Amino acid sequence: MTTQQLVQEIKRKRSFLCIGLDVDLNKIPQHLLEEEDPIFAFNKTIIDATHHLAVAYKPNLAFYEAYGIKGLKALGKTIDYLNKNHPEIFTIADAKRGDIGNTSGMYAKAFFxxxxxxxxxxxxxxxxxxxxxxxxxxxxxxxxLALTSNAGAFDFQTEKIDGEELYKKVLKVSKSWVNGQNLMYVVGATKAEFLADIRNIVPESFLLVPGVGAQGGSLEEVCKFGMNRNVGLLVNSARGIIYASGGVDFAEAAAAKAKELQEQMAAFL
Amino acid sequence: MTTQQLVQEIKRKRSFLCIGLDVDLNKIPQHLLEEEDPIFAFNKTIIDATHHLAVAYKPNLAFYEAYGIKGLKALGKTIDYLNKNHPEIFTIADAKRGDIGNTSGMYAKAFFxxxxxxxxxxxxxxxxxxxxxxxxxxxxxxxxLALTSNAGAFDFQTEKIDGEELYKKVLKVSKSWVNGQNLMYVVGATKAEFLADIRNIVPESFLLVPGVGAQGGSLEEVCKFGMNRNVGLLVNSARGIIYASGGVDFAEAAAAKAKELQEQMAAFL
Incomplete structure (x- = not known):
C-alpha cells in the first residue's frame, strides 16, 4: 500500500484509528475457547465489527509467539483475512525486530x-x-521506534548526545538512510508534549502513536502537536477496544468504543 | 541452566564455542532438500557432529521466521532435540526482542x-x-545487546552521553535493574579493542561474542581483552562452521572447523 492510499482511507473514514490485536486467551470471552481457533475467531469478530471505523490493524507478535505454532497460524489467518476482505486497510506487524544486515533481510522477507x-x-x-x-x-x-510509550523510554531514548536526545538523533540520522524519507516512527502518546519537537524534525512522516487510553495518553494533545497536512498520525488502541467487554457482547462493545474514538478523531480532522 | 553449570561445561570441554544455527535453504547441501524437514535434518546432523566441541548453540530466529510455520516447527524440533540429548549444552534464542513490560513478558513466556x-x-x-x-x-x-558486530553499531551505540558511549551507559544502567547482575551482553568481536573498557564495567558478566570468522573478528584479541576468571566468553561462529562444505561431507567439514576453533580456544584457557 502507498502512503497516498493510506491518507485517502483516513480521509474517507474520517479516522486515523489503528486497532491493536493483542490477543490474550485469558482475556477473551470464554465462550470463544470452544472454537477450533479461538485467537482467529476473536480477531475475525473484532475486525468484522470495527473495520469501517479503523484504517489499520496492528497485531503484536509477542502475543502470537506466546502461543507457539498455534498462535502463529492464527496470525497467518488474521493477516490473510484482512488482505482478502479489506485490502484498503493498513496492516502493521508490531515485531520490533532488528539485526545485522543479512539477518534483518530474513525478517523483512518473513513480514513483507x-x-x-x-x-x-x-x-x-x-x-x-x-x-x-x-x-x-x-x-x-x-x-x-523513536520515543516509546513506556517508562523505560527515559532510560536511554531521552539521554542527550551532543545536547540532543537520542530519539531525536534516531529521527535525524535515519532520514539519511537509503529510502529513509519513507520511514514512519513510533512515538508514544504518553509523551505527547515531545511531539512538537518531533514534528520539526520529521514534518512529513507518519507517526504510529500507542499509549492513548489504557496507558494514559491524550488524543487531543496528540492531534494538537502531532498532526500534519496529511494527518500523519495512526493512533493505536488495543485493550480499550478489544477488551471493552469480556462477555458475549464483546463485538458490539468493541465497535462502540471504536466508534467513540473515531468520532473524537473526526472532530480533529 | 545455572551460570556455574555453563562454566563447568566450558572447563570440561576446553571450549567456549557457540555454534550459530542460521539455516538458509539456499546454502545447505542440496541432497537434504529431499528430507521431510530439511532444516531440522541439517541442524540435527550439525549437532551430532559438533556437540562434543561446542558449549552452546544459537539459532537466529530470523532464519526460522523466514520459512513461516515450517521454519518454526523446525526450530521447535531443534531445541527439543538439544534439550533431550544434550541438556548440558547452553541454548540461545537469538531473537533480539524487547517491548513494553507486559508484552516483553509474553516474549519471555514464548522463549523460556x-x-x-x-x-x-x-x-x-x-x-x-x-x-x-x-x-x-x-x-x-x-x-x-551492548556493542554489536555490524557497521551500524557506530550510528548510535558509540555516540557519547555525558562523555560516555551509549553502550557503556547500557552496561552500567542495566546492572541496576532487578536481577541485572545476571545479565549477559552481546559484544561484537569486530570491536575487540573495546573489550578492555567493557570488562572494567562488567567484570563478572558473560559476553556473547559474534563476528569471529566471517565478519573478521580475531579470537586472540577477544580472549586477550575479554576473558575473566570464569572465562566469561561465548564466542559464536555460524557460517564458518555450518557452511564449511556445501556437499555431502558437510558434517565432517563442520566438525573439522569446530575442532580447529575449539583447539584455538583451549590454548587460551
Missing part, C-alpha cells in the same frame, strides 16, 4: 513477503544496516 | 517456557521495563 504485512516495527539500536533491508521494499513501510 | 531455551537476546532501546520481564526467570539468562 510471506505474511504480506504492509509494515513492520523495527528497533533502531543496531543502526543503518539493520534497518535498510526493510526499507528496500517498495510500497512496504518500516516503522522505526 | 514454551520453547524452553536457556537464554534469549534482548534489545535495550526501550529500557528497564522492557528487559526485567526476562530477568524474572530463575536460571534463565537474558543477553542484552
Amino acid at each position: 513477503e510471506d505474511l504480506n504485512f504492509d509494515s513492520v516495527t523495527v528497533a533502531p539500536y543496531m543502526g543503518k544496516d539493520s534497518v535498510e533491508p526493510f526499507l528496500a521494499y517498495e510500497d512496504k513501510h518500516t516503522i522505526l | 517456557e514454551d520453547l524452553n531455551f536457556d537464554s534469549v537476546t534482548v534489545a535495550p532501546y526501550m529500557g528497564k521495563d522492557s528487559v526485567e520481564p526476562f530477568l524474572a526467570y530463575e536460571d534463565k539468562h537474558t543477553i542484552l
Whole structure:
C-alpha cells in the first residue's frame, strides 16, 4: 500500500484509528475457547465489527509467539483475512525486530513477503544496516521506534548526545538512510508534549502513536502537536477496544468504543 | 541452566564455542532438500557432529521466521532435540526482542517456557521495563545487546552521553535493574579493542561474542581483552562452521572447523 492510499482511507473514514490485536486467551470471552481457533475467531469478530471505523490493524507478535505454532497460524489467518476482505486497510506487524544486515533481510522477507504485512516495527539500536533491508521494499513501510510509550523510554531514548536526545538523533540520522524519507516512527502518546519537537524534525512522516487510553495518553494533545497536512498520525488502541467487554457482547462493545474514538478523531480532522 | 553449570561445561570441554544455527535453504547441501524437514535434518546432523566441541548453540530466529510455520516447527524440533540429548549444552534464542513490560513478558513466556531455551537476546532501546520481564526467570539468562558486530553499531551505540558511549551507559544502567547482575551482553568481536573498557564495567558478566570468522573478528584479541576468571566468553561462529562444505561431507567439514576453533580456544584457557 502507498502512503497516498493510506491518507485517502483516513480521509474517507474520517479516522486515523489503528486497532491493536493483542490477543490474550485469558482475556477473551470464554465462550470463544470452544472454537477450533479461538485467537482467529476473536480477531475475525473484532475486525468484522470495527473495520469501517479503523484504517489499520496492528497485531503484536509477542502475543502470537506466546502461543507457539498455534498462535502463529492464527496470525497467518488474521493477516490473510484482512488482505482478502479489506485490502484498503493498513496492516502493521508490531515485531520490533532488528539485526545485522543479512539477518534483518530474513525478517523483512518473513513480514513483507510471506505474511504480506504492509509494515513492520523495527528497533533502531543496531543502526543503518539493520534497518535498510526493510526499507528496500517498495510500497512496504518500516516503522522505526523513536520515543516509546513506556517508562523505560527515559532510560536511554531521552539521554542527550551532543545536547540532543537520542530519539531525536534516531529521527535525524535515519532520514539519511537509503529510502529513509519513507520511514514512519513510533512515538508514544504518553509523551505527547515531545511531539512538537518531533514534528520539526520529521514534518512529513507518519507517526504510529500507542499509549492513548489504557496507558494514559491524550488524543487531543496528540492531534494538537502531532498532526500534519496529511494527518500523519495512526493512533493505536488495543485493550480499550478489544477488551471493552469480556462477555458475549464483546463485538458490539468493541465497535462502540471504536466508534467513540473515531468520532473524537473526526472532530480533529 | 545455572551460570556455574555453563562454566563447568566450558572447563570440561576446553571450549567456549557457540555454534550459530542460521539455516538458509539456499546454502545447505542440496541432497537434504529431499528430507521431510530439511532444516531440522541439517541442524540435527550439525549437532551430532559438533556437540562434543561446542558449549552452546544459537539459532537466529530470523532464519526460522523466514520459512513461516515450517521454519518454526523446525526450530521447535531443534531445541527439543538439544534439550533431550544434550541438556548440558547452553541454548540461545537469538531473537533480539524487547517491548513494553507486559508484552516483553509474553516474549519471555514464548522463549523460556514454551520453547524452553536457556537464554534469549534482548534489545535495550526501550529500557528497564522492557528487559526485567526476562530477568524474572530463575536460571534463565537474558543477553542484552551492548556493542554489536555490524557497521551500524557506530550510528548510535558509540555516540557519547555525558562523555560516555551509549553502550557503556547500557552496561552500567542495566546492572541496576532487578536481577541485572545476571545479565549477559552481546559484544561484537569486530570491536575487540573495546573489550578492555567493557570488562572494567562488567567484570563478572558473560559476553556473547559474534563476528569471529566471517565478519573478521580475531579470537586472540577477544580472549586477550575479554576473558575473566570464569572465562566469561561465548564466542559464536555460524557460517564458518555450518557452511564449511556445501556437499555431502558437510558434517565432517563442520566438525573439522569446530575442532580447529575449539583447539584455538583451549590454548587460551
